[in-house]
Every structure is written in structure tokens, then in C-alpha cells.
Amino acid sequence: MIRKIKVIVLMGGYSPEHEVSLASGRLVVKNLNRKKYEVFPLVISNKPVDLVELSRKVVQLRPMIVFLALHGPFGEDGRIQAWLELLGVPYTGSGVLASAVGMDKIMFKKLMQAEKIKTPRSFVLTKKADLEMLKQIGFPLVVKPSNQGSSVGVSIVRQKKAFAAALNLANQYSSQVIIEEYIAGMEVTAGILGNRKRQALPLVEILPKGEFFDYRAKYTKGASEEIVPARISSALTEKIQRIALKVYQLVGCRGFGRVDFRLKGEIPYVLEINTIPGLTSASLLPKEAAAAGMAYPEVLDKIIELALEK
16 A cells, blocks of 8 residues: 655645635645545635644644745745744745745845846936936836735836825835836746746746736736747747746755746846735636646656655
């Protein structure tokens, strides 16, 4: 008799992405092969986490692995990963440092700039706002909190009169706000699977029906169209995949991830990396994997296999 792998699927969390995480987690639970896995869903409420109680539950269950279906702060930023490290429990996805860098848009930007990887011009807004930088970037521009995912708190500002409202929205989610150059071209995303040996998945072309691929466009049925593979040349596809693989390696990611781009003509600009991409029915990485011939349960198998890899 084959011994089943005991898996806790951790979902929810103290984050603006709580509901998205629940959607990811529930679909993961539904699709884990019960012939291979003994599955235990564990929901973290949307309030400050009682780590003592959560630790007690995890230790009692004695999982072989925790499948992280968490998104945003307190799930994707290294804190939950550090806690699991202290408990000595293996988990899916990237480790503490890669998770922290991936979520901190300021540090991620600095890494891209240091490695001379094209990313939109940006600066961190301080109390002594650098008005000269604002003039250099010009309108339209992007205002975003420094440590959120799923476009939470992000605005495209086309006129100066809308800037204050966008800044106020971003400040609701972060004490540090990034002002970024707006790249008007096609948005594409590159999913990746792997540890030392990494595989770039087919690219997705994103066509939001609203102004941009915001939270609503990401998770509302019919609010955007995703085309896979993206309608670009094979040469440009391969170039984007190479950059995505380099970014994934530089950040130190493991298991799976997704790198988002905007195109200025034929030039790809890296926007950000997602160290725990969404796994909902509307999410992009499962669509990329499907285009590569991997069914959703196979993707979950691969993520767990990579997490247990020495």
C-alpha cells in the first residue's frame, strides 16, 4: 500500500487578498488527488494571526508538507514562510528571502536596476515629494503601494487632479508609495515551474475590458480576456521567457512563480514577480500550464514535488 502524503492547505489570511486566497485554497483542496494525498484544509481568519494557536493545529496534524494558497501580506511576504521554517515543516513555493523581495516592490525594483533589467522608471514618494521626478515621469503614471499583490491599491493617473485620490488609496495599504512610469503597451505574463531546473510556460496576453488589469479585472468573470499563447513573435516570446527565468533565479524563487511584463513596442519591461501566483479558476498560471499540456491536478503534483525536492 502506497503511503499518502499528508498535506495541509493553508488559505485565507490577514490580507486584502483573503477572499482570493480562499478561492485558490478551495480549488487546490478539490483537485489534490486523494489517491496520493491526505488533505487537511486550514483557514486563517482575516484578522491578526494567533501563531500559538495556529502552530498548535499544525503540529497536531503533523503534515509532510504545507501547501501555501496564501496571497499578499502575511502569506506571500516571507512571514508565514519564516514561521514554517521555525516549525521545521516543508512548504510549497519560495523561501523567506525570495518571498520578502518579491513582495517588496521597492527592493525588487532595486534588484532589477542593479542587474540592468528593464523596468519602468519609478521613485518612492516621501513627505518631501520629489516634484522634479514627478515632472520627469509625467502623466499618465502609476501610483501603487509598495507591498501588495493583485493590483490592490493601484491606480493609473492620467491627470494631475486625480493624483491626490490615487495617493490616498495607496496609502490605505502601505506607508510607502511608488510612483511609476506608465507603459501603455501589451501586458503579458510568464509562469515558471522549477527549482534548479526551471521551465518557462507559454505566455499569456492580458486584455482587460476596463482601464487596466486591476483587482476586479483579475477576479471578475468576463472582466478581462486572457489569450494563451500570447499573440507575439516566437523570438519575442523566447526573449520574455529568458528574462522571466533570469528574474526568477535572481530573486531566488523555488517551486513556481510568475513574472509580469509590459511591452513598449518589442521591448519588455518587468513590472513585478509573484511568488505565490493565484490558483483560482480565473488565475493565469493554471492557464499557462494547461497550454503546456498540464492539467490542474498535475500542476499541484509538480508544485508539491518541487517543495519536497532536496
